[in-house]
Amino acid sequence: MSKPQIKVIPPDPIDMVDLPCLSPVMGSVDRLDPFHGGVWRSGAIVAWENAKDTYARTQHLTFPRDWAELTQDTAMSILLDKRSRAALVKMCAVLLAFHNMTVQQLVAFTGSTSLTARGQLLRAAYRVGLVDLGQLTSPLGRDIKRKGWLVRLSPHTSKSIWKQHIELALTQAERAAVLGQQPWTAAGSHDRHNVLVAELALRAAESLVDWDGQSRLAALYGERYASHGLLAHGSYATQVSGFNAERRGDVLLVRSDGLQIVVEMTASVKEAERKATHWAQLMTNAPFRHHPFVVVFLSAVDVVHGKTSSNGPLADVAKGVRRTLEMNAGTTGNGTANRLFVADWNDWFPGRHQVNTAFADLVVRRRTTDDWEPVALMLEEFDFEPNDEAIKNASVLAGGPHWLRPKPVDPDWFADRLWPSDAARDAFRNPAPERPERAKGRPMRIAAKTPARLRVGNELHHAR
Amino acid sequence: MSQTWTPRTPERDAAAERARLMRGEWLVLISKDAVTVTDLLLEATKPEGIPLRRLKLRQVLEAQEGWGRASAREFLRRVVGTLMLENVDIDSLTVSWLLDGKTQGTRVQAWLDAAQPREVTLWPGFPFTPPPAAPAQRKAAA
Numbered sequence: 075m076s077k078p079q080i081k082v083i084p085p086d087p088i089d090m091v092d093l094p095c096l097s098p099v100m101g102s103v104d105r106l107d108p109f110h111g112g113v114w115r116s117g118a119i120v121a122w123e124n125a126k127d128t129y130a131r132t133q134h135l136t137f138p139r140d141w142a143e144l145t146q147d148t149a150m151s152i153l154l155d156k157r158s159r160a161a162l163v164k165m166c167a168v169l170l171a172f173h174n175m176t177v178q179q180l181v182a183f184t185g186s187t188s189l190t191a192r193g194q195l196l197r198a199a200y201r202v203g204l205v206d207l208g209q210l211t212s213p214l215g216r217d218i219k220r221k222g223w224l225v226r227l228s229p230h231t232s233k234s235i236w237k238q239h240i241e242l243a244l245t246q247a248e249r250a251a252v253l254g255q256q257p258w259t260a261a262g263s264h265d266r267h268n269v270l271v272a273e274l275a276l277r278a279a280e281s282l283v284d285w286d287g288q289s290r291l292a293a294l295y296g297e298r299y300a301s302h303g304l305l306a307h308g309s310y311a312t313q314v315s316g317f318n319a320e321r322r323g324d325v326l327l328v329r330s331d332g333l334q335i336v337v338e339m340t341a342s343v344k345e346a347e348r349k350a351t352h353w354a355q356l357m358t359n360a361p362f363r364h365h366p367f368v369v370v371f372l373s374a375v376d377v378v379h380g381k382t383s384s385n386g387p388l389a390d391v392a393k394g395v396r397r398t399l400e401m402n403a404g405t406t407g408n409g410t411a412n413r414l415f416v417a418d419w420n421d422w423f424p425g426r427h428q429v430n431t432a433f434a435d436l437v438v439r440r441r442t443t444d445d446w447e448p449v450a451l452m453l454e455e456f457d458f459e460p461n462d463e464a465i466k467n468a469s470v471l472a473g474g475p476h477w478l479r480p481k482p483v484d485p486d487w488f489a490d491r492l493w494p495s496d497a498a499r500d501a502f503r504n505p506a507p508e509r510p511e512r513a514k515g516r517p518m519r520i521a522a523k524t525p526a527r528l529r530v531g532n533e534l535h536h537a538r
Numbered sequence: 539m540s541q542t543w544t545p546r547t548p549e550r551d552a553a554a555e556r557a558r559l560m561r562g563e564w565l566v567l568i569s570k571d572a573v574t575v576t577d578l579l580l581e582a583t584k585p586e587g588i589p590l591r592r593l594k595l596r597q598v599l600e601a602q603e604g605w606g607r608a609s610a611r612e613f614l615r616r617v618v619g620t621l622m623l624e625n626v627d628i629d630s631l632t633v634s635w636l637l638d639g640k641t642q643g644t645r646v647q648a649w650l651d652a653a654q655p656r657e658v659t660l661w662p663g664f665p666f667t668p669p670p671a672a673p674a675q676r677k678a679a680a
Contacts, residue, residue, distance in 0.1 A: 245620055246654050255660040307663035389578030492650040494576055503643040505583035522642040527620050528651055
């Protein structure tokens with residue numbers, strides 16, 4: 075037996091039931107546990123159903139009545155109804171940011187109960203071809219069948235539905251909440267990986283709570299925003315040959331002082347080494363002082379089905395990271411070892427619906443000269459220029475857990491930029507009276523108010 | 539409400555004719571692409587542009603090159619949707635409705651938002667970089 079390379083973080087499991095949970099609906103205890111729940115019996119890929127295919131062979135399928143009778147036109151009108159708008163915006167944004175997840179996770183992210191598997195809105199979104207549905211299976215596991223619905227943006231049809239119907243019905247602030255500054259991309263695959271990432275994001279947003287019940291995270295971004303191009307924007311790293319702006323981490327947690335913690339979920343030593351090399355090269359040219367991001371390699375291997383060496387999955391991933399650190403040490407004051415960490419899913423979540431105390435401070439392992447030492451990422455002091463842009467700008471986007479979305483600093487950001495000029499704004503606000511002889515007395519004083527739908531974050535207060 | 543009937547006089551007839559002519563001229567200018575719809579709306583806020591307020595919004599939109607009834611209605615439906623109004627007859631909306639002084643420009647804002655290009659215009663490096671300096675109009679507003 076080979077000697078263990080990595081010190082074990084002492085397990086101190088707490089049941090999630092006993093912990094505060096910030097998610098108002100579908101908290102972590104109510105959801106399926108995607109790691110310890112034994113839900114990936116058939117492999118890490120799920121069979122997906124697209125409405126176009128399904129409804130083409132309805133004569134062979136027996137459908138629940140409420141699904142079979144839904145026409146495409148009815149579905150579209152449900153989707154574009156003004157009561158669905160807030161949930162629709164949040165659903166599109168969350169699915170764009172995290173690709174695919176269980177329906178339960180979608181409900182938790184958006185807080186909208188109309189997005190449950192029995193909900194009208196999800197059914198309508200499926201019928202028009204905006205989303206695909208999948209299901210985790212187990213011959214006898216009724217619980218898994220009932221709770222194991224998966225959802226993703228349809229890679230084939232969602233873009234045209236967005237372009238032709240949905241986009242037109244939204245205001246600029248709402249489009250920005252969905253897209254940010256990037257185009258619509260629907261790439262669905264890596265089912266197990268993405269479901270685990272979404273679960274990690276939700277658990278971090280739900281249970282990293284301080285003494286007065288406030289979240290210790292200031293913001294949370296999905297994969298869409300954890301890209302090399304955005305994290306290293308404006309640094310020398312973007313000009314180095316071999317730089318690919320589209321390489322992405324899986325989820326980005328932002329601490330209240332602005333530290334950006336990228337989590338890269340990974341399963342094999344080869345993959346870890348390749349990814350770690352790219353990150354290390356990026357870090358060398360994007361100094362920590364101005365680009366305060368660190369990367370955690372989280373090993374989440376299914377020990378029953380996954381292939382690992384006898385050292386265990388964490389040791390494999392750590393080996394890849396260690397090799398990278400030996401090749402790319404960084405510079406003084408910008409050492410790569412202080413920015414690349416490893417952790418294991420079992421360190422943080424040792425059992426079904428259990429959380430380790432180590433997760434409360436995000437304890438990870440840092441490479442020292444010849445060993446690994448534990449570091450608490452939520453407590454560790456890092457030396458960088460404080461910067462709250464990542465926190466302020468998160469308010470524009472709807473693609474994270476809805477309770478974590480910060481209040482907009484400038485709700486009228488889009489509305490104020492609509493006026494062609496200063497003079498035009500004043501002219502439109504106070505047009506000349508049509509009958510000046512009748513306009514007597516004091517001029518009417520009404521505070522100029524932006525229409526609600528033009529304001530940033532307007533969908534937050536309309537959960538359905 | 540009682541409505542007073544004003545007798546026709548040659549001066550009134552001439553004024554009505556001038557107003558009709560003005561509206562016609564502006565619509566032609568829009569169709570020739572010599573002025574934009576926003577120019578028309580701005581003109582209508584001035585005392586001398588008051589006759590333009592009787593124009594139907596749909597008429598103004600349809601005057602543009604490449605616009606038809608369907609696209610104009612679609613556009614107005616978006617404006618009304620943004621304002622969250624119900625049971626509005628979009629064919630009867632006029633420039634006067636859009637510029638109503640009581641609304642303090644909110645209807646115009648919804649109109650301008652509907653006219654925005656579909657691509658979201660934030661800034662490069664969003665969301666991890668600060669926004670670019672505010673344009674001059676914002677400073678005046680603050």
